[in-house]
Amino acid sequence: MTRISAGQAVVDVLKAEGVKFVFGMPGGHTIGIYDALYGQQEISHVLVRHEQHAASMAAGYAQLTGEPGVCCVTAGPGATNLVTSIAEAFVGALPIVIIAGRGATRNAHRGASQEIDQVRIFGPVTKWGIRVDRPDLIVESLRHAFNIARSGKPGPVLVDIPQDVLASEVEFADYRPVGKPAKLRGDAAQIKAAATALLSAKHPLIVAGGGASAADAADEVGRLAEMLGIPVATTLAGRGILPDDHPLAAGGLGHHRQEITKRLLPEADVVLGVGARFEQQETNWKPDYLPAPQATYIQIDIDPEEIGRSVVAKVGIVGDAKLVLQDILAELAGANVAGRSNDAAARARREALSRQRAELESEIAAMATSESRPLHPIRVIGRIREAFPRHATVGIDVGVLAQGMGGAFPYFKIYQPRSTIVPSSFYGMGFSASAFPVARLVYPDRPAACLVGDGSFQMVMNILPVAAELRLGVTWCILNDGALGSIRDIQTQAFSERYIATEFAFDLDFAKLAQACGCYGERVTEPSEIDKALKRAIEANNSGKPAVLDFVVAKERLKGSVEFFKR
Ligand SMILES: Cc1ncc(C[n+]2csc(CCOP(=O)(O)OP(=O)(O)O)c2C)c(N)n1
Numbered sequence: 001m002t003r004i005s006a007g008q009a010v011v012d013v014l015k016a017e018g019v020k021f022v023f024g025m026p027g028g029h030t031i032g033i034y035d036a037l038y039g040q041q042e043i044s045h046v047l048v049r050h051e052q053h054a055a056s057m058a059a060g061y062a063q064l065t066g067e068p069g070v071c072c073v074t075a076g077p078g079a080t081n082l083v084t085s086i087a088e089a090f091v092g093a094l095p096i097v098i099i100a101g102r103g104a105t106r107n108a109h110r111g112a113s114q115e116i117d118q119v120r121i122f123g124p125v126t127k128w129g130i131r132v133d134r135p136d137l138i139v140e141s142l143r144h145a146f147n148i149a150r151s152g153k154p155g156p157v158l159v160d161i162p163q164d165v166l167a168s169e170v171e172f173a174d175y176r177p178v179g180k181p182a183k184l185r186g187d188a189a190q191i192k193a194a195a196t197a198l199l200s201a202k203h204p205l206i207v208a209g210g211g212a213s214a215a216d217a218a219d220e221v222g223r224l225a226e227m228l229g230i231p232v233a234t235t236l237a238g239r240g241i242l243p244d245d246h247p248l249a250a251g252g253l254g255h256h257r258q259e260i261t262k263r264l265l266p267e268a269d270v271v272l273g274v275g276a277r278f279e280q281q282e283t284n285w286k287p288d289y290l291p292a293p294q295a296t297y298i299q300i301d302i303d304p305e306e307i308g309r310s311v312v313a314k315v316g317i318v319g320d321a322k323l324v325l326q327d328i329l330a331e332l333a334g335a336n337v338a339g340r341s342n343d344a345a346a347r348a349r350r351e352a353l354s355r356q357r358a359e360l361e362s363e364i365a366a367m368a369t370s371e372s373r374p375l376h377p378i379r380v381i382g383r384i385r386e387a388f389p390r391h392a393t394v395g396i397d398v399g400v401l402a403q404g405m406g407g408a409f410p411y412f413k414i415y416q417p418r419s420t421i422v423p424s425s426f427y428g429m430g431f432s433a434s435a436f437p438v439a440r441l442v443y444p445d446r447p448a449a450c451l452v453g454d455g456s457f458q459m460v461m462n463i464l465p466v467a468a469e470l471r472l473g474v475t476w477c478i479l480n481d482g483a484l485g486s487i488r489d490i491q492t493q494a495f496s497e498r499y500i501a502t503e504f505a506f507d508l509d510f511a512k513l514a515q516a517c518g519c520y521g522e523r524v525t526e527p528s529e530i531d532k533a534l535k536r537a538i539e540a541n542n543s544g545k546p547a548v549l550d551f552v553v554a555k556e557r558l559k560g561s562v563e564f565f566k567r
Contacts, residue, residue, distance in 0.1 A: 001173045006135050006161070007032030009170045010099060013142045015042050016175040019070050021061065021441060022046070023054035027074020029101025029114065029163045034072075046441070046470065049462040051078055053434045055085030056460075058096045060421045060435030063237075064393070064442040066214060068095035068149045075101035075163070076114030080121060086156050088431050090125040092237060092424030093210060093303075095154035097145050098122070102131060104164040112163075122158045129158035135168035143178060151181035153303040154214065184302065186319035186327060193315045194272070194298045195331035201270035201296075202345060204230045207253060209282065210237025210424075211275015211301055212321050218417045220325035221274060222246070227329065227337055229346025230272075231353050233261045235282035236422050238275070243390075244413035247350060254282040254425075258411075260356045268292045271311075273299045275321045278310035281425030300324045364411050371527050374554040377479050378411055380530060381451065384477050385412055387534035388449045393439035393474075395421040395432040395450030397457075399486045400479055412451070421450070430459035436474050437467040437546070447538060448473075454480040454504070461513065464546065468518030473541030475534075476548045478510055481555045488555065514548035523550040 004012070010033050014022065023046045026034040037045050048054045051073050058069025069089075073079050079100040089096050103115025119129040128148045132141045138161060145157045198204055208221050212234075218241050225232050225242065231250040232242045242249040253261045265271070271292060276282060276299075299306070299313040300321050307316035317324050340346060370376035388394075394414060414420060421439060423431045432450055439448035457478050467474060488502035514521025520540035524533045530551070537547035 011036035024072035051081035056435035059089040062094035091426035095149035096156035183320040186317040186324035205268035209276025215321035393448040397452035399453035429456040434460035464517035467546040471544035510550035520547040
């Protein structure tokens with residue numbers, strides 16, 4: 001047992017928990033933690049320019065690694081600046097540990113500097129929060145925080161440490177982390193019922209969500225799909241569970257749906273949700289066709305409260321998606337399914353899927369080669385996909401992802417799990433763009449491209465110096481239509497083109513902005529320049545320079561883009 005400063009104890013706990021990065025900004029309240037970060041090598045601190053970026057980057061870190069991202073912020077405004085992206089992480093079930101300063105206990109409730117009830121403010125967007133009232137509680141509060149963030153359905157937690165508590169000394173013994181939580185197996189009877197339902201299905205469908213990614217269940221999803229010839233649709237957070245060129249990959253649901261998944265869900269007679277919540281944003285829920293009202297739903301989720309929340313599950317299995325799928329696979333193997341992967345029904349499903357995919361590709365082809373000026377967004381999106389390798393990390397921000405720009409996601413192929421930074425159904429503009437530099441911290445050797453609208457980028461563009469300072473070679477590809485395109489779309493199609501508050505009168509020069517922030521910057525207006533600009537950006541990235549490509553694109557949209565808003 002040694003006596004050390006409370007700030008040192010915090011840092012020692014972080015090291016013992018395996019933390020490699022802390023995202024934050026210091027203040028007088030947290031200076032003791034920062035002093036303990038000085039001169040050590042194990043933890044790098046990422047100095048953000050606004051705490052929202054700290055929360056976004058911590059969430060992005062959690063999305064790519066499954067491990068908690070850590071934010072360290074000062075009391076009051078430092079903490080409240082986190083809220084929006086913490087809400088994103090809460091809805092997206094991403095583990096985050098927030099360490100926040102807090103007004104001194106001795107002055108609490110009588111105007112302590114930057115004092116506000118942070119535990120209450122964060123209440124609805126965290127799994128747990130505590131104001132640590134005594135120095136001797138710091139270490140165990142942090143241990144508890146890491147355990148809660150990681151266990152069950154992961155999520156953000158808050159540890160507020162008041163200024164006077166952090167200025168104390170604490171007794172510190174060997175710290176033992178709780179470690180990774182034990183994985184939960186599903187109920188055997190329900191697993192049998194799931195296998196039986198899948199075997200009797202004529203039009204089965206797997207919907208893989210963020211829970212499938214979180215459980216690293218990509219192999220199992222693929223094996224089950226192949227064993228019975230089941231198409232796999234994914235929610236946004238599930239993209240990459242099957243590579244998009246796998247013969248059974250049907251594409252995304254919800255806002256990033258396309259014609260194939262739009263058809264598949266209403267047709268399905270048995271729908272297996274793997275860590276998918278069937279929320280509005282995920283499935284584009286509409287009473288008339290989504291979710292398929294007649295279908296038998298099987299739901300696998302780590303969180304018992306999710307079972308039956310959005311759809312009435314006939315079979316609900318609480319457990320780790322990977323283990324549950326392994327047990328379902330074992331059950332099916334015992335039921336003599338040899339030949340099922342290629343029986344007439346499975347073949348018909350495969351053929352239909354492959355035909356529909358070819359149709360979709362040919363629909364995109366004309367747009368993808370369009371010579372129009374301003375640039376066709378699908379041409380830009382297609383070329384970005386070509387320029388970046390399969391294993392690139394991909395960020396897609398809100399507007400681009402939604403109806404706007406024709407929806408990047410339906411046409412942007414994803415090939416591996418844990419390779420995307422995307423918003424949850426909380427859906428905050430700028431989240432992915434502000435999180436994006438973390439892509440190169442997690443995967444230093446993988447190129448990284450983030451597709452973002454000009455509206456969303458303007459919300460978070462002070463992320464640029466953060467990336468430049470750390471030499472994080474990522475490329476933001478701005479699809480600049482001079483508008484809040486997704487909302488303007490609604491005005492076009494449902495409000496007789498009465499455009500209000502959706503068009504930018506000022507033409508911001510994002511290339512110059514990027515250059516001023518130490519990044520490579522280029523505006524692209526000619527179709528013939530797209531590939532060359534991408535090459536230059538990737539070269540800049542390879543030498544450690546982040547890049548911004550400002551693609552001037554048309555405001556035009558794909559058909560049916562406001563369907564979501566029609567009743
Ligand atoms: C923080 C936040 N504010 C507002 C919205 C509502 N909203 C959704 S998409 C969008 C427009 C996004 O514009 P842009 O980033 O330029 O992308 P585009 O739609 O043009 O592709 C708005 C305002 C939101 N989702 N999040």
